[in-house]
Amino acid sequence: MASKVLSISLGSEVVKVCEVALAGKKKVQVFNAIDLLVPEGLCEDGVIIDAEALANAIKQGLQGEGFTAKKIVFTISSKRIANKEALIPFCKENRIKDIVQINASEYFPITNLENYTIDYSILEVVTNESIKNYRLSVTATPNEIIEQYYALAKAMGMSVETIDYSGNSILQLLKLQTAGEGVDAVLQFGAESTVVNIMNGSTMVMQRSVPYGRIAIADAVCSSRGVSDEEADAILMEEDLGQLTTLYPDVADAVRTLLSSIGRILEFYRARNAEHPVERVFIIGDVTSINGLPELVNNEMDYDVEVVESLRGVEIKNHKILSDEIVANYLANIGAVIAPMNLILPQPGKKGKEKSGGGGLPWWILIFAAVVAAAMCGGILFVYFTSKNENENLLAQINAIEDMTELQNRYDQAQVDLQTMENWYDTTKGANESLARLVADLEKNQPSAVAITKFSSSNGDVTIEGLSYGKPAVAQFIIELKKLSYVKDVKAEYVNESIEDYSARDSFQIHMTLEYDDPYKKDDESTESVETEESDQETEVIEEVSEEPVDESNDITGDENEETPEVDSESASEPVEGGVE
Numbered sequence: 001m002a003s004k005v006l007s008i009s010l011g012s013e014v015v016k017v018c019e020v021a022l023a024g025k026k027k028v029q030v031f032n033a034i035d036l037l038v039p040e041g042l043c044e045d046g047v048i049i050d051a052e053a054l055a056n057a058i059k060q061g062l063q064g065e066g067f068t069a070k071k072i073v074f075t076i077s078s079k080r081i082a083n084k085e086a087l088i089p090f091c092k093e094n095r096i097k098d099i100v101q102i103n104a105s106e107y108f109p110i111t112n113l114e115n116y117t118i119d120y121s122i123l124e125v126v127t128n129e130s131i132k133n134y135r136l137s138v139t140a141t142p143n144e145i146i147e148q149y150y151a152l153a154k155a156m157g158m159s160v161e162t163i164d165y166s167g168n169s170i171l172q173l174l175k176l177q178t179a180g181e182g183v184d185a186v187l188q189f190g191a192e193s194t195v196v197n198i199m200n201g202s203t204m205v206m207q208r209s210v211p212y213g214r215i216a217i218a219d220a221v222c223s224s225r226g227v228s229d230e231e232a233d234a235i236l237m238e239e240d241l242g243q244l245t246t247l248y249p250d251v252a253d254a255v256r257t258l259l260s261s262i263g264r265i266l267e268f269y270r271a272r273n274a275e276h277p278v279e280r281v282f283i284i285g286d287v288t289s290i291n292g293l294p295e296l297v298n299n300e301m302d303y304d305v306e307v308v309e310s311l312r313g314v315e316i317k318n319h320k321i322l323s324d325e326i327v328a329n330y331l332a333n334i335g336a337v338i339a340p341m342n343l344i345l346p347q348p349g350k351k352g353k354e355k356s357g358g359g360g361l362p363w364w365i366l367i368f369a370a371v372v373a374a375a376m377c378g379g380i381l382f383v384y385f386t387s388k389n390e391n392e393n394l395l396a397q398i399n400a401i402e403d404m405t406e407l408q409n410r411y412d413q414a415q416v417d418l419q420t421m422e423n424w425y426d427t428t429k430g431a432n433e434s435l436a437r438l439v440a441d442l443e444k445n446q447p448s449a450v451a452i453t454k455f456s457s458s459n460g461d462v463t464i465e466g467l468s469y470g471k472p473a474v475a476q477f478i479i480e481l482k483k484l485s486y487v488k489d490v491k492a493e494y495v496n497e498s499i500e501d502y503s504a505r506d507s508f509q510i511h512m513t514l515e516y517d518d519p520y521k522k523d524d525e526s527t528e529s530v531e532t533e534e535s536d537q538e539t540e541v542i543e544e545v546s547e548e549p550v551d552e553s554n555d556i557t558g559d560e561n562e563e564t565p566e567v568d569s570e571s572a573s574e575p576v577e578g579g580v581e
Helices: 051-062 093-102 143-155 166-177 214-225 229-238 241-247 249-272 293-300 331-335 363-400 404-427 431-445 471-482 527-546
Strands: 005-010 014-022 028-037 071-076 082-089 116-128 131-142 159-165 183-189 194-200 203-210 280-285 305-307 314-316 450-458 461-468 487-500 503-514
Touching: 005 331, 014 051, 014 331, 028 051, 028 331, 051 143, 071 143, 071 166, 071 331, 082 093, 082 116, 093 116, 093 131, 116 143, 116 166, 116 203, 131 143, 131 166, 143 159, 159 166, 166 183, 166 194, 166 203, 166 331, 183 249, 194 249, 203 249, 214 229, 214 241, 214 249, 229 241, 241 249, 241 293, 249 293, 249 404, 280 293, 293 305, 431 450, 431 503, 450 471, 461 471, 471 487, 471 503
Parallel strands: 005 071, 028 314, 071 159, 183 280, 280 305
Antiparallel strands: 005 014, 014 028, 082 131, 116 131, 183 194, 194 203, 450 461, 461 503, 487 503
């Protein structure tokens, strides 16, 4: 592909045309580039609706712009093109296509794969436990779409050099931009969409498309200011986008939708690849047409965002009309000539003509040959019309199948939302959630000779002060607390004995720590193991209580034989059984 070609990328409203030539494996020369606005309804999601009208619009837009190439390279972006990663054993490269064709039905759950063109590009060679494998990006493109692009080229009076998938086109150019070490996120802003590319060095790890671009923001400016599309484009180039989001809610919503979609993709990658985090974020593409976009993205991201101002491996041949900023808007067009997938229809083989010998043949042989020929023609026509009807029915079934790429995007979005909800739920967990359970267990397990006078809790640290009749009751209380699975580090801070009205009354303070008790987690500890430890816990608690200091100032000494006067039980101040004062 050393000669100049027209590299064309079709959008619903904008057609990007770039005149390029491949000069070596890692160098592309750019001679001319232009964006053409085409009428609505000619192309939708990469599908050509009216080839003749679209061809006329493109030819009129190219007139007088200095384009001279006669061959076309198309790069297609469409949701109808199914794309999937696949892993196959390492082999000679000329055998890869055969392996992909054999396993195509496993990659794509599509009936009648003969109506699709299957192709691939090599992402990397993976070595796992000394076993080499190819990691491929495989696409299934409907043949009717490829036929539409051939029809468009014919209507333009040109020929098709090759057809590429836009994801592969972008990948080939990004390999030249991020050839260093580490994981980079490259945000490619376009007119109708934004592509998020995760690159590990020169290897594509993940690629996702967001259906929001410059046009979505421009439409919000149109509705907010009441201006035309051309005036909205001028406003975006002259006025700061951050200021526009402050003044106009519609613009703020459009920008927020775009940035949140990008953020969800980066969060999805981070959840799946925690061991290889994104280190840098680059912005590339249609950036200069929106004033203040890089700064706004930088404020919303957790990373330092850098704008790619010039493309490596790209040589501008006409600096009078082209600049680095302009060329950066044609990533797919430039990358399509480096290593395209060649999404071309198989050419039917030429059938040789049988030569009939000259000379006079018997008349009966000629009659027999005519009858056989008539029978064969009738059979061929019958097979033709039968196959035609079957083909139309199959095409209708294919069109009824929901787009697989949309299902994949919905699944990825659901995974991101699930991870976000789990992260939010984890932030609500705290030790104090076990407090209600502790109060309920105290009502059931608190000894009757113990009364709680003060109860406090802070972030799971619980302090209980109370009164009891004798130290054994305190010891029993501690034993009951230690039996609770969510209670840890139970410790008696002090147990002080005092005599009031000739009755012994102990005051105590107990400290403990609560752990988060997940209501959905089953308790795996059996009752038998708890009972086995009860005797050891009782001994430990009794020894702990017996070692606590006693307030000797309140002790009453006297004759051992002195009788203790009786105390009226009703007049004595008794603690409330099992309650909290």
